[in-house]
Amino acid sequence: MPASSQYRRPLGRDSAHRQSLLRNLVTSLIKHEQISTTYAKAKEAQRVAEKLITLGKKNTNASRLSARGFFHEPDLYLPKVFGELAKRYENRPGGYTRVLPCEPLKDDQAASAILSLVDGPKDVRFKMTAKALSRQQDEMLPMNEITATNIRKVTRFRENGATELLKEVGRIQKEKASQETKEKKMFEKDGTRFKWTSDLPRNDPRWIEKRGPGRLVRRKIGPDDEEDVDAKE
Numbered sequence: 001m002p003a004s005s006q007y008r009r010p011l012g013r014d015s016a017h018r019q020s021l022l023r024n025l026v027t028s029l030i031k032h033e034q035i036s037t038t039y040a041k042a043k044e045a046q047r048v049a050e051k052l053i054t055l056g057k058k059n060t061n062a063s064r065l066s067a068r069g070f071f072h073e074p075d076l077y078l079p080k081v082f083g084e085l086a087k088r089y090e091n092r093p094g095g096y097t098r099v100l101p102c103e104p105l106k107d108d109q110a111a112s113a114i115l116s117l118v119d120g121p122k123d124v125r126f127k128m129t130a131k132a133l134s135r136q137q138d139e140m141l142p143m144n145e146i147t148a149t150n151i152r153k154v155t156r157f158r159e160n161g162a163t164e165l166l167k168e169v170g171r172i173q174k175e176k177a178s179q180e181t182k183e184k185k186m187f188e189k190d191g192t193r194f195k196w197t198s199d200l201p202r203n204d205p206r207w208i209e210k211r212g213p214g215r216l217v218r219r220k221i222g223p224d225d226e227e228d229v230d231a232k233e
Helices: 015-032 039-058 061-068 074-088 124-139 145-155 161-190 205-210
Strands: 034-038 097-102 112-117 193-197 217-221
Touching: 015 034, 015 039, 015 074, 015 112, 034 039, 039 061, 039 074, 039 097, 039 112, 061 074, 097 124, 124 145, 124 161, 145 161, 161 193
Parallel strands: none
Antiparallel strands: 034 112, 097 112, 193 217
16 A cells, blocks of 8 residues: 655654554554554554555455555454444544554653544543543533533444443443442451552553553552542642
């Protein structure tokens, strides 16, 4: 799939290395539906992924040959591109992927981002919108303009979008209630408390899973710890 050289980011690599990098990034995106990388790489991979999904929607012999030449293991990924994704985006005119800036993933503080397929199980904005709705319900807050706009965006082309969003809000509420019950039992048993923190060691599984610092997670603190357990750093 040749791309115009105009406006392309070189990514500090020669043409062959750059093409190989983008091929690997897009393959990971198709496989996992979400990847974290630098912002520049995410934007370039987004352009390639959009073209690849468009080929899947065309579903012609020519488009299949073009897509087959892109993947190292086409038999693993072509069925998803021309099947599941083509059906998911059948009525969407474009914008099959989304780039969301995030905290730097590496110590060099390079601008980072999350690249994800929209309307799928790992749509970041969909999950963020569900969390915002859950918080509004808990704190009895009025609907704000940003949340209303996000609701329209994440439900417009998703199949049964409104219903799926309500299901996700319910899942979050249930998970939150379960966590609160668990923490209450642990406090009553031995005085264990919890706090929100982003201060986790690099070898903590949650730090590795979330790919970088800055994400707030619940961490145990001892019964004699004087830190404010309600403070959110």
